[in-house]
């Protein structure tokens with residue numbers, strides 16, 4: 001690692017995860033799941049988190065056997081109160097990986113796909129639905145187009161006057177834990193990150209501009225956006241001050257006085273948080289009717305759907321880049337070399353650029369599970385020896401499907417804590 005700097009911007013949440021000293025047994029399990037050595041404490045002693053190093057991923061939380069780590073930010077009551085306010089349009093932005101996990105919280109078989117039941121339950125709670133798979137499609141169009149520009153600049157010297165494309169390899173930027181990791185540990189590589197916002201942040205901006213004006217016909221100030229995420233790091237991401245785009249747009253394009261700048265995403269609920277909110281409202285997801293979506297902001301492609309798995313973003317990007325360059329779908333459409341759970345997956349694909357009538361072979365890599373797999377890939381780039389042009393990185397093992405906001409066996413007690421009456425620990 002290059003260096004670690006303490007750098008919080010004004011308004012950012014300083015530490016999404018903390019450890020409850022009363023529950024911590026000092027067993028060290030959490031350290032084995034932390035990519036940044038942010039957890040301090042000797043074996044047998046109470047552990048703590050150094051927020052200057054923490055990337056908010058929640059892997060310590062979902063893997064602690066005793067349920068000691070907890071989220072410091074809980075928006076359940078705030079969202080409940082907005083749902084009761086008839087002047088507020090509450091928009092639930094549902095991430096891809098939530099729909100296959102939340103059923104577990106309601107006794108459904110693990111892995112059950114609950115998309116339409118979620119729509120039903122959330123409609124009953126009072127949400128409008130914005131399916132984040134749609135925003136994932138937006139993200140991949142942005143990231144894919146940016147990648148084409150970077151390749152054309154590097155390979156064909158094609159650069160618009162006054163424009164400087166970012167360097168290769170291009171990193172994906174949709175995982176906020178990964179973005180934080182680069183910022184804290186490899187700042188020299190920040191220009192390699194795609195400039196595209198994550199799906200959550202694109203969704204928030206779209207909901208408060210296009211959505212408010214064209215879909216719900218309400219003032220954007222009355223739209224309250226709630227990210228429904230498998231991820232604790234998304235809570236940090238939403239607090240970043242650069243994500244005030246809808247407010248900036250209203251001020252600049254429409255001359256509206258912004259007053260206090262408002263965020264694109266007002267609140268983030270993890271999968272666990274949403275389950276808790278629905279239970280508080282007496283809504284059983286497993287018994288909820290399946291309902292239709294809310295129209296255009298919940299329509300999406302297969303590319304958006306696969307975002308939640310490791311390799312999904314890259315597969316979507318390769319398909320999209322191919323379609324944009326050639327006007328034809330990739331054949332076969334499934335890009336299988338980047339599927340599966342291997343820590344680092346690599347592939348090469350030759351793309352015909354119809355603008356130059358030339359072929360370019362691009363090498364891609366997919367990395368998940370930062371702790372074990374990312375350092376050699378980054379060190380290669382720093383040494384100028386990286387063979388890759390595009391790299392997808394997801395912090396959590398397997399991608400968002402195993403995110404820090406997903407259901408935990410044993411619930412709040414941790415997977416072993418649920419069995420503590422049977423164990424003599426300490």
Ligand code: SF4
Pocket residue numbers: 019023024025026027028029030031047063064065066067068069
């Ligand atoms: S895994 Fe849990 S109990 Fe063990 S040291 Fe970490 S926080 Fe404490």
Ligand code: SF4
Pocket residue numbers: 017033034035036037038039049053054055056057058059060061
């Ligand atoms: S949230 Fe992630 S980065 Fe922070 S202490 Fe836990 S495992 Fe480490």
Ligand code: SF4
Pocket residue numbers: 057174175176177178230231232233234394395396399400401402403404405
């Ligand atoms: S892999 Fe997904 S769940 Fe995990 S930190 Fe990144 S965005 Fe969040």
